[in-house]
Amino acid sequence: MILLTGFESWGKVPSNPTEELVEELSGDGVAGEVLPVSFRRAGERIEELIRELKPEAVLNLGLAPGSPVVRVERVAVNLMDARVADNDGFRPVDVPIDPQGPGCYFSTLPTREILEALRVRGIPAAISYSAGTFLCNFVMYRTLRILDLLGLRSPAGFIHVPYSTEIAARMDRPVPSLPMDLLREAVEVALGVISSASQS
Amino acid sequence: MILLTGFESWGKVPSNPTEELVEELSGDGVAGEVLPVSFRRAGERIEELIRELKPEAVLNLGLAPGSPVVRVERVAVNLMDARVADNDGFRPVDVPIDPQGPGCYFSTLPTREILEALRVRGIPAAISYSAGTFLCNFVMYRTLRILDLLGLRSPAGFIHVPYSTEIAARMDRPVPSLPMDLLREAVEVALGVISSASQS
Amino acid sequence: MILLTGFESWGKVPSNPTEELVEELSGDGVAGEVLPVSFRRAGERIEELIRELKPEAVLNLGLAPGSPVVRVERVAVNLMDARVADNDGFRPVDVPIDPQGPGCYFSTLPTREILEALRVRGIPAAISYSAGTFLCNFVMYRTLRILDLLGLRSPAGFIHVPYSTEIAARMDRPVPSLPMDLLREAVEVALGVISSASQS
């Protein structure tokens, strides 16, 4: 069982493609969960899910508005620094996620293999070294922290996707995008690489 | 007969999607032509084609590296100002295309209808008010100028497309893109709108 | 007498540096005027000023949010296409500025000399081929149109400036900027080139 998470919409984002991706890819060895854009609630839910499911691997998804490519994140930092409030009205500034935790965690997914597999399939992708300091970084850090505290060795990490082309076509300013079917294929490719790596 | 033109590659551009688009969409009422990235040769060829074919409409295509959306151009200016030399080594700076021509021509295509038709089909698009001062603007201006001089009322104009996703996946830096099948659909949609408008 | 115009603030722009620039550089052969961000009122005011002052030259200034350099505009197009309403609530879409006017006017200022003079003074600058389709393009077109209709040969044109560094330092997101004293020097340099050219 691989745990796959996405996010609901927030702020000015008209629609978050990771919500749909998680719904479509759930089932068949994948437990999907759409997380709230709330530090407190997302943090609690991630912990519950990991304790309950003891997943073989965790792949967190999020939207990177403005990114033209799929970004395979490498690093989660122990920091919350929000330019806007989350959906609960909470806006932490320069606060550690876990005062007892290390400064950062690296993704334990096979990031290079995922990158190569994506590009071979014709999906533009890059390794990224910062998942920001808002909910995406938070969920990546929390996931790796909880796995660490529980002594679980399941690989985990985060992938940022661009806007979907379908959403971009309805926006009133030009934004980079990739079609939903390519975003879905990207997540499937990543899940495939993670699955193979876990079994070997 | 609609004349549809694209361009071969130039400079650091690894591959120009308009070359493939023109080849694929030729035939069946569409005369396709891949133009050289040469002010002199492209200018001569455009004139020959228009004199010979007397097309009902002209749609020129070009690549806009860095654009995240399909750009329907509105204006061609009577200027050549090249930051790099063309494929013949010619690099005009601040030179009129035609000293006898007007300062600019507007697209005579139904640009708003094309825009709306693209967006309805889920293709991100925008109206653009500058086609630059290199070959794309040149071909748009030359086409409209020749039609004007010949007294032909065929509508003509230019559409810029982003990099194709297939090319973007092989580039070593993140660039915005749209898949080839969506670019092809965009051109088909534009040709359809142009065709309907010409017949009405 | 050179007519120098700027604009008041509009939309989300916290402060428009051209307002201050016009106030500081008025007097001593320069008639300064801060225009309203209103198509109707700015158009009327420009006409009054030109009829009344019969200026030897006109330099219109405007803010280009997001531009990192001073932009010497080359082309004004006969089009209004506003993504937001002006300060009177007017939002024209794809409407000609003057149905009797030509498709575009070129700047009649010595744009290359201004560009070179700016760069020699260490001020980053570029020639631009689109002043947009909002108030800036409108005022440039209107100015050149009125001069044309009145048969005046006074050179006229438009310069876009970036945000001032002083404003950028108070904004909550990173924006390119140049300090007010450099923006002032840029306008003084341009006025100097225009003055010399007019007298020769």
Place this chain on the structure above:
Amino acid sequence: MILLTGFESWGKVPSNPTEELVEELSGDGVAGEVLPVSFRRAGERIEELIRELKPEAVLNLGLAPGSPVVRVERVAVNLMDARVADNDGFRPVDVPIDPQGPGCYFSTLPTREILEALRVRGIPAAISYSAGTFLCNFVMYRTLRILDLLGLRSPAGFIHVPYSTEIAARMDRPVPSLPMDLLREAVEVALGVISSASQS
């Protein structure tokens, strides 16, 4: 004694403002050092300097081409991932800086106070959470690692500066910049805050 480092030029960068900044601000309690753009040599030199000088604080400077503001870095990651070779021809891909070191170090400078002091002085600035994975991140990590291994509690961190306006004025494409005197003031302000914090 505060150790202040900058970098020589590399790759396509025409001139690195931190070289000049370090030279100008050396002396009077500041030991300046221009580091080579070489992982091996910069790493060795940083270690020598810290062992020898036992500085009260370390401020590393670097150029962030394309950044419109001064960036106060918060995080250095234990990774080298170079898109181009360094000046010795070395191009590490996804290699830890120190296999024994932690995943990351946070800046131990008073980053928020520096940010506020800069903005109060009218200097556009932002906190940044990624110093990249090339020489800048490397020097920041190495500095914090060596201080850690030596048991020194001297605060240390990194500041990225934009291109200088003087350099930008000579470049053939538009790039964001701030004038050298403002960059110098930015570093002086940062040194002042660091100095006060060290003494309290």
